[in-house]
Amino acid sequence: xxxxxxxxxxxxxxxxxxxxxxxxxxxxxxxxxxxxxxxxxxxxxxxxxxxxxxxxxxxxxxxxxxxxxxxxxxxxxxxxxxxxxxxxxxxxxxxxxxxxxxxxxxxxxxxxxxxxxxxxxxxxxxxxxxxxxxxxxxxxxxxxxxxxxxxxxxxxxxxxxxxxxxxxxxxxxxxxxxxxxxxxxxxxxxxxxxx
Amino acid sequence: xxxxxxxxxxxxxxxxxxxxxxxxxxxxxxxxxxxxxxxxxxxxxxxxxxxxxxxxxxxxxxxxxxxxxxxxxxxxxxxxxxxxxxxxxxxxxxxxxxxxxxxxxxxxxxxxxxxxxxxxxxxxxxxxxxxxxxxxxxxxxxxxxxxxxxxxxxxxxxxxxxxxxxxxxxxxxxxxxxxxxxxxxxxxxxxxxxxxxxx
Numbered sequence: 293x294x295x296x297x298x299x300x301x302x303x304x305x306x307x308x309x310x311x312x313x314x315x316x317x318x319x320x321x322x323x324x325x326x327x328x329x330x331x332x333x334x335x336x337x338x339x340x341x342x343x344x345x346x347x348x349x350x351x352x353x354x355x356x357x358x359x360x361x362x363x364x365x366x367x368x369x370x371x372x373x374x375x376x377x378x379x380x381x382x383x384x385x386x387x388x389x390x391x392x393x394x395x396x397x398x399x400x401x402x403x404x405x406x407x408x409x410x411x412x413x414x415x416x417x418x419x420x421x422x423x424x425x426x427x428x429x430x431x432x433x434x435x436x437x438x439x440x441x442x443x444x445x446x447x448x449x450x451x452x453x454x455x456x457x458x459x460x461x462x463x464x465x466x467x468x469x470x471x472x473x474x475x476x477x478x479x480x481x482x483x484x485x486x487x
Numbered sequence: 488x489x490x491x492x493x494x495x496x497x498x499x500x501x502x503x504x505x506x507x508x509x510x511x512x513x514x515x516x517x518x519x520x521x522x523x524x525x526x527x528x529x530x531x532x533x534x535x536x537x538x539x540x541x542x543x544x545x546x547x548x549x550x551x552x553x554x555x556x557x558x559x560x561x562x563x564x565x566x567x568x569x570x571x572x573x574x575x576x577x578x579x580x581x582x583x584x585x586x587x588x589x590x591x592x593x594x595x596x597x598x599x600x601x602x603x604x605x606x607x608x609x610x611x612x613x614x615x616x617x618x619x620x621x622x623x624x625x626x627x628x629x630x631x632x633x634x635x636x637x638x639x640x641x642x643x644x645x646x647x648x649x650x651x652x653x654x655x656x657x658x659x660x661x662x663x664x665x666x667x668x669x670x671x672x673x674x675x676x677x678x679x680x681x682x683x684x685x686x
Contacts, residue, residue, distance in 0.1 A: 295550060295552070298550055299550045299552060299553045302548055302549055302550060302553070302557065303553050303556060303557060303560075306545070306549075306557050306560050306561065307560055310560050310561070310563075310564040313564060313568070314564055314567055314568070317567070317568050317571050317572070318571060321571045321572060321574070321575040324575035324576065325571065325574050325575045328574065328575060328576075328578040329578075331578070332578050332579070332582070
C-alpha cells in the first residue's frame with residue numbers, strides 16, 4: 293500500500309513539475325514563435341505586395357477585431373503596416389474567398405493610404421494545377437493594381453475591370469471576390485492604422 | 488570509472504550510432520546535409536544532458552516500478568522545450584527536422600542512458616556520460632550528413648566544395664544513400680578497431 297501511494301505521489305510531482313516548466317517555456321517563446329511563422333509563411337507575400345518602406349512591416353502589426361467565429365472565439369485580422377519616416381504609407385492584409393473551384397483561396401492584398409490596390413499575391417489555394425492555378429501569374433494579378441472601388445473588382449463579364457483567365461473563370465472570380473472584400477474592409481482598416 | 492572516462496567513451500568506444508547502432512531513425516532520416524545532422528545532434532545532446540541530470544538527481548526518489556514512466560515524462564519535457572525554442576529561434580531548421588524533433592522522445596539512446604547509467608550513478612558522472620554520448624552522436628550525424636551532402640549535392644554546410652564539372656550522385660541524399668553510407672562507415676570503424684587490437 294505504501295509503495296502504491298509513493299508511486300502515485302512521485303509520478304504526480306514529476307508531471308506537475310514538467311507542466312510548470314513547459315507552460316513557462318510556452319509563454320516565454322510565444323511571441324517569438326508567432327513572429328517566425330509570420331516571417332517565413334506570410335512574410336514573402338507581405339513584402340511582395342507592399343511598395344517602398346523603411347520599417348519592418350512584419351513587426352508593425354495592427355490587429356483588427358473581426359467579431360467571433362462559430363465557436364465563440366474572437367477572430368483578429370493582422371494588418372501589416374509599411375512606414376516611411378514613421379508615417380504609414382501602405383498596408384497589407386489577408387483576404388479569403390470560398391468561391392474557388394476547390395477549397396479556399398487566400399490572398400494578400402497591399403493597399404496605399406487612399407485605398408488603391410498596389411499589389412496582390414495569392415498565398416494558398418488548391419485550384420487545378422495548370423488551369424485555376426494560373427491566378428498566381430503576375431499578368432493576372434497586375435490587373436488589380438490601381439483599382440479602388442469594390443464594384444470595379446469584378447470580372448469584365450459582370451461589369452468589372454478584371455479579365456478572367458480563359459478556362460479558369462471560377463478561380464478568377466474567386467480571387468476578384470477576395471480582393472473586393474479586402475477593399476470593402478479598407479475604411480475600417482485605415483481608421484485603425486491612422487490612430 | 489573517472490569522469491573523464493565517462494565522457495570520452497561516448498566519443499569512440501561507445502559512439503552511439505556507429506558502435507551501439509542505436510537511434511538509427513534520426514541518423515538515417517535527417518542526415519541529408521551536414522547542417523541538419525548538426526542541428527539534430529545538438530538538440531539530442533541538450534535533451535540527453537538535462538534528462539541525465541534530472542534523472543540522476545531523482546534516482547533515489549523514483550520507485551522502480553514506475554521508473555520508465557517517470558523517465559519518459561522528464562525526457563518528453565526537455566524535448567518539448569527544444570521544440571519550442573527551435574521554432575522560436577531556428578525556424579528553417581525546425582521546418583527541415585519536422586517530425587524528427589518530437590521523435591527524440593523515443594530515441595533509444597536517451598532512454599538507454601537514463602536506464603543504464605543516470606539511474607544508477609551520481610550527478611557529475613551522469614552529466615559527463617550524457618555530454619559524451621551527445622557529442623558522439625552529434626559528430627556522427629554531422630559526419631554522415633557531411634559525407635552525404637558532399638557526394639549527393641556537392642556542397643558542405645551549403646557551400647560548394649567540389650570542382651565545377653562535378654555531377655552530384657543524388658541517390659546519396661535519398662534514403663538508400665543513408666544506408667550505403669552508414670554501412671561503409673561501420674565497416675571502416677570495425678576495420679580500424681581490428682587493426683588497433685592486432686597491434
